[in-house]
Amino acid sequence: MTVNVNFSGNYQELVSPELTERLQTIANKMNDGTAAGSDFLGWKNWPSTIDAELVSRIQETAKKIQQQADVLVVIGIGGSYLGSKAVLEALREPFKSATGVEIIFAGHLVSGAYLKNLMTYLDGKEVAVNVISKSGKTTEPAIAFRFLQDYMEKRYGQKAAERIYVTTDAEKGALLDVAKEKDYARFVVPDDIGGRYSVFTSVGLLPIAAAGYSIESLLSGAKRAEQELVEVHTDTNPAIQYAILRDHLYRAGYPVEIMAVFEERLTFVQEWWKQLFGESEGKEGKGIFPASVLYSTDLHSLGQYVQDGKRMLFETFVNVESVGDDLVMQQAANDSDELNYLAGKSLHEVNGAVQQATAEAHLSGGVPLITLSIPALDEDTIGYLLYFYMLSCAYSAYLLDINPFDQPGVEEYKVNMFRILNKPGY
């Protein structure tokens, strides 16, 4: 398995015949379409059934974007940007640019300074835009697209249409209408896949391909996950194991999960994970609150709280077994910093010691620990990892008797906002 799960406690004693039966029932209901929210289970078989022609079309479009532009501005919010952002950051080596175009996100905030300065930044560069919105009416990205569409038309005139790519509903919606009218290239947000499960659709794939990464490898990792994680094997299926552990820890009085990473590249996988689990489970007064830390820097920050603060936390470490570039500690003539004892060790080995030391320290402080190990940070592994999380999240929410696929609470601020802003009809 590409993801391996370890637990600081006794996992075996958490697995009862009743629990296994509940999980099997959940699996059956997802398969036969009777689970809550089954209309949004399109992500489940997506990696094995994605249209090869769609993948080719995305790759060709990505090539075209790379030829015509230096920068691709990706307009989206929530699931329309977190998936591609997570993959891009996980794959990007520090201080290196991607081989394709530079990706800049917009429409995830309402900020005049951000948009205004972005447009100034774009002035010296060739630009393309990918606007991603199922309805075309979500306020934040719609505002950003208004300004950027105007910018593109002023700058490129009629030719702007060749540089604007729309990812939206197949059949209806404001953005689809504009795309048809202006003859923008179009990609589809499937009806049966919600935003936070959309990273393997055009929503995530077009920006990732444009940046120069292999969406074939990403999808093949996801497909392997889909196939390997299909059976409810409590002994060997890491998605089932992670769901069982989370459910157990939540019920045992640990309502806060801290995802700890030791590689800065994974910090947006953390943000994606927060949306996935927080938005899927945080309903009806229930759910684990997802938080994140980057060690070892945060060992000198939230580490103190984790070690000794209020006991309501469990941690999930993401362990990356092998990193690419590395450095080896050398013997120094003057050992005033007292680091010569590390000579011959790679920094990845030292980082591994930080991880093991932290695990022991936090365990002794009363923090249960789950460890997810992955082999590397490449497209295939990240594809596998994200599918693993999506599947495990579904089981985890169903174990709480929560529909993982709706987000009723997101509407409330929108309705208030429309009223405050005097939108007609509110």
Place this chain on the structure above:
Amino acid sequence: MTVNVNFSGNYQELVSPELTERLQTIANKMNDGTAAGSDFLGWKNWPSTIDAELVSRIQETAKKIQQQADVLVVIGIGGSYLGSKAVLEALREPFKSATGVEIIFAGHLVSGAYLKNLMTYLDGKEVAVNVISKSGKTTEPAIAFRFLQDYMEKRYGQKAAERIYVTTDAEKGALLDVAKEKDYARFVVPDDIGGRYSVFTSVGLLPIAAAGYSIESLLSGAKRAEQELVEVHTDTNPAIQYAILRDHLYRAGYPVEIMAVFEERLTFVQEWWKQLFGESEGKEGKGIFPASVLYSTDLHSLGQYVQDGKRMLFETFVNVESVGDDLVMQQAANDSDELNYLAGKSLHEVNGAVQQATAEAHLSGGVPLITLSIPALDEDTIGYLLYFYMLSCAYSAYLLDINPFDQPGVEEYKVNMFRILNKPGY
């Protein structure tokens, strides 16, 4: 006051004569040096007593760095980097460079790829280094400095010493010894100011000045805060008010505080705040767990959990009254995105509506709300804000009967790590 506090509940009924007396006792003990951890209260009168010659010397050194270098690599972890990082990010307008040198942080992680690629990145640029460590033996920055010192000496030979700036203990320590031996310019980490309270010392000021920001304005904001917030006035002192509210909410069953910002520039003030409060309060099985969100993007992520998840959260909004650059929504010929109702409104106004709408939504979902309002994002305001947090944090921890100024839990992973790595003596 530069920071104004608002609360969704009835603040007045939380203030009793007993509580006021407790707070006055805390203030008295801090003043006469009998409070727990009083050896580390040097930050309290620092803004009003900082040596003008030190400020001049930092400014002159910053100018020298700007003349000799394109990039200043700042090596530090925890309080040795979060303060300057928070200020730099808060002041930096999106897509704009600072007027001074580029600042890149190192030594906050153990990553060979990061350091190796950083050195490649530096190859085409003129470089200076500021290494910040009280003892010189903290593993992460010590490793980074070993590699970067070697890099600088290979690249600049004897002249490397003119480009390396050391911020360390005044009297002793490994880094001081090296600085003396090599004749590096030196700045002092005061003995009576801990890392998370050190932003107004040379630790924070040198990188901030080198980046081109006004440390005089930063310090004058902090000094005004020191003077305005000195008295225990529960009606008018925002530091006292914030401490009272946090203490009340913690005891009322809300152990998680979410600091919500609506400006991306404040996300590292959030990281600094997490260290300040988490490391000061998270002891003896007590303390509020500090978490953070960036709205409106996270309204499409953790927003669902905040609205409907497990009820243990309160929120603290940071409201910025005025931003600099902005854009105004225009009437469009084709209103297919249905945004014409916003015509004439600035994006800052729309963002204000998002904030008000979110406050109402989350309140109706059972999330108590504190709002901290600040006028702008400039040096003076940020200086005031950070001092406000530091002072309020001290009161808040003392109200929990916690010493705000130690961090016993940070040592545990270090001891384990030295053992695992076979450091002599462990």
